Amino acid sequence: MKIICNKSALLTGVNTVLKAVPARTTMPILECILIDTTSGVIKLTANDMDLGIETTVDGDVLDKGCIALEAKLFSEIVRKLPDSEVTIETDDNNKALIKCEKAKFNIAGKDGEDFVALPEIEKTHFITLSQFSLKEIIRQTIFSISDNESNRMMSGELLQIDQDQLRLVSLDGQRISIRKISLKESYDPIKAVIPGKTLNEISKILSGDMDDDVRIYFTDRHVLFEFDQTVVVSRLLEGEYFQIDKMISSDYNTKITINKKELQGCIERASLLIRESERKPIIINVTDGSMEMKIQSAMGSMNEDIDISKEGRDIMIGFNPKFILDALRVIDDEEITMYLVNPKAPFIIKNDEQSYIYLVLPISFNM
Amino acid sequence: MKIICNKSALLTGVNTVLKAVPARTTMPILECILIDTTSGVIKLTANDMDLGIETTVDGDVLDKGCIALEAKLFSEIVRKLPDSEVTIETDDNNKALIKCEKAKFNIAGKDGEDFVALPEIEKTHFITLSQFSLKEIIRQTIFSISDNESNRMMSGELLQIDQDQLRLVSLDGQRISIRKISLKESYDPIKAVIPGKTLNEISKILSGDMDDDVRIYFTDRHVLFEFDQTVVVSRLLEGEYFQIDKMISSDYNTKITINKKELQGCIERASLLIRESERKPIIINVTDGSMEMKIQSAMGSMNEDIDISKEGRDIMIGFNPKFILDALRVIDDEEITMYLVNPKAPFIIKNDEQSYIYLVLPISFNM
Numbered sequence: 001m002k003i004i005c006n007k008s009a010l011l012t013g014v015n016t017v018l019k020a021v022p023a024r025t026t027m028p029i030l031e032c033i034l035i036d037t038t039s040g041v042i043k044l045t046a047n048d049m050d051l052g053i054e055t056t057v058d059g060d061v062l063d064k065g066c067i068a069l070e071a072k073l074f075s076e077i078v079r080k081l082p083d084s085e086v087t088i089e090t091d092d093n094n095k096a097l098i099k100c101e102k103a104k105f106n107i108a109g110k111d112g113e114d115f116v117a118l119p120e121i122e123k124t125h126f127i128t129l130s131q132f133s134l135k136e137i138i139r140q141t142i143f144s145i146s147d148n149e150s151n152r153m154m155s156g157e158l159l160q161i162d163q164d165q166l167r168l169v170s171l172d173g174q175r176i177s178i179r180k181i182s183l184k185e186s187y188d189p190i191k192a193v194i195p196g197k198t199l200n201e202i203s204k205i206l207s208g209d210m211d212d213d214v215r216i217y218f219t220d221r222h223v224l225f226e227f228d229q230t231v232v233v234s235r236l237l238e239g240e241y242f243q244i245d246k247m248i249s250s251d252y253n254t255k256i257t258i259n260k261k262e263l264q265g266c267i268e269r270a271s272l273l274i275r276e277s278e279r280k281p282i283i284i285n286v287t288d289g290s291m292e293m294k295i296q297s298a299m300g301s302m303n304e305d306i307d308i309s310k311e312g313r314d315i316m317i318g319f320n321p322k323f324i325l326d327a328l329r330v331i332d333d334e335e336i337t338m339y340l341v342n343p344k345a346p347f348i349i350k351n352d353e354q355s356y357i358y359l360v361l362p363i364s365f366n367m
Numbered sequence: 368m369k370i371i372c373n374k375s376a377l378l379t380g381v382n383t384v385l386k387a388v389p390a391r392t393t394m395p396i397l398e399c400i401l402i403d404t405t406s407g408v409i410k411l412t413a414n415d416m417d418l419g420i421e422t423t424v425d426g427d428v429l430d431k432g433c434i435a436l437e438a439k440l441f442s443e444i445v446r447k448l449p450d451s452e453v454t455i456e457t458d459d460n461n462k463a464l465i466k467c468e469k470a471k472f473n474i475a476g477k478d479g480e481d482f483v484a485l486p487e488i489e490k491t492h493f494i495t496l497s498q499f500s501l502k503e504i505i506r507q508t509i510f511s512i513s514d515n516e517s518n519r520m521m522s523g524e525l526l527q528i529d530q531d532q533l534r535l536v537s538l539d540g541q542r543i544s545i546r547k548i549s550l551k552e553s554y555d556p557i558k559a560v561i562p563g564k565t566l567n568e569i570s571k572i573l574s575g576d577m578d579d580d581v582r583i584y585f586t587d588r589h590v591l592f593e594f595d596q597t598v599v600v601s602r603l604l605e606g607e608y609f610q611i612d613k614m615i616s617s618d619y620n621t622k623i624t625i626n627k628k629e630l631q632g633c634i635e636r637a638s639l640l641i642r643e644s645e646r647k648p649i650i651i652n653v654t655d656g657s658m659e660m661k662i663q664s665a666m667g668s669m670n671e672d673i674d675i676s677k678e679g680r681d682i683m684i685g686f687n688p689k690f691i692l693d694a695l696r697v698i699d700d701e702e703i704t705m706y707l708v709n710p711k712a713p714f715i716i717k718n719d720e721q722s723y724i725y726l727v728l729p730i731s732f733n734m
Binding site for chain 2: 082102103104107108265266273302304305
């Protein structure tokens, strides 16, 4: 195999597929990046068996073939090469010669034929949305997946299509995060649970540009994302996701509207008095026109009043400050609205269009 | 005690003294920041017994007194307060009430009288230089101090004044770094070995501005830095520093001039093939007009030619790439000159004015 390409194009490609190289594996070949030019284009692939990424690099194929190069060393070499043309040439013993200006590297590779190919995906069902939208809704929900090993479903997110509505849902047993966006077209219904790791990695690769689209293909067992010069294939989590809609009630006894930034600052300050190991609640006391936030711990005490507008009953409720902060940090609205039922029932932060819904369980407290 | 000051001024002061709060200590009072207003100004102090920092904060003292507040919690509270006026009020039980807009914190403090005062320094011998210069020469030499516990002297830097010349020297047994600058005035000779930790912390606090001066006072056992609203006091390391000038020879058999960026890139690439645990040398082979760099390791091999201009004998020599890289990264010149004697003798990178001298021991190698 012999290829010539530009260093920066090669580096972009290498950095893209690097996200699918497993940190630890029992199959050494998976620690490699596959360079495959048998089809006449320079294709890079990495695969950790759950997640696979493939991307093409602009350049010339002088001699077709394929080789697997140890990902860490290869990526570091490419990163440190001068910004110029790179030649990669391999011999029959899978030795690779990497040349760039006057620098010459000789490293040992592995037979590209031994690399584990990505699964073939039948491209029938798909949706299209902008890279910006996909990246945003991942960021706005990914924080409430759980790495709880005993419940695999919680480690993924539900992606649901209903006509032109796309909904992304995550939950960890203490809270639920839901984002909904409108697509340009209507599609057949789809329900798929995508591993959180896949969503995390893909949101790092997406340009996040409004004008760049990403096409998502679904099969029963896989999802495939296609954008720019890149394809990401991931297994889906198999099984039924949680009955979200039964958990979200629209009943409430108290509705309050608050300045988001003020609330966030206040909760951040209160959090200072809680050690991470403690499960100590912050308590809010909602009365007409004002909300008092209180915390008392071994480190000291803190209280602060915030102006609110309120409908319905007074209420006093305790909660884990981290859960609310996670939600507030990804809401762009200046004012947010909270719906509360009673001190034992989950409360909800949502907007009128319900393009976001964040549900949080309260923590009981002793006065 | 009762004070009112601006949040941002208080935060600047807290962040400044925080550098002298010890990470671990057997004296809990030292984990505090002292707020002392007995002199009518707001003075913050931290002291780890080797290094002490004192700074003043603009604001009003409504009630004189002093209190010691746990540094970590206090600094985090100040950081998270709204950008507004802060009131700190203490009672007879050393409880502190911190108020800012509607936020109120109650935390327990310690008696300020128990805090360990900074040593009194007689202010007779001093020098003046710009904060920029001091910050620069620390950065350009600090990397070659040693944390070798068996030789305390190597953990500090020699600061030497000879008329209007200031010299800062560090060494770790494998290399020596020297920077020399001219001061605006001449002073009596001074020789002091300042702990590396002190120099590290002070370079973080210095504004680094050309127009801001720092005044440095010396006594037999202490050094005191005075700048802006801040005073830093540090113990000196006691004993004789190494005889540096005897180690630096001006004889050489080979003198080469190289583009610094090219050399740096080339060494960085070669370093990729060395694991940190190995003490494998990079080998350069210097001939007329060209230098070949070579490395061979279990990971592969690499070689690269660099154009040079050369006077004197051909030479082949091995060295630890990290040592050269550390020096190259703090040299601003486009071209650098290396002076070599033989493969067993130290080589030197310096400029004609000798405002910088970097000496590195070679590593022997087998062909």
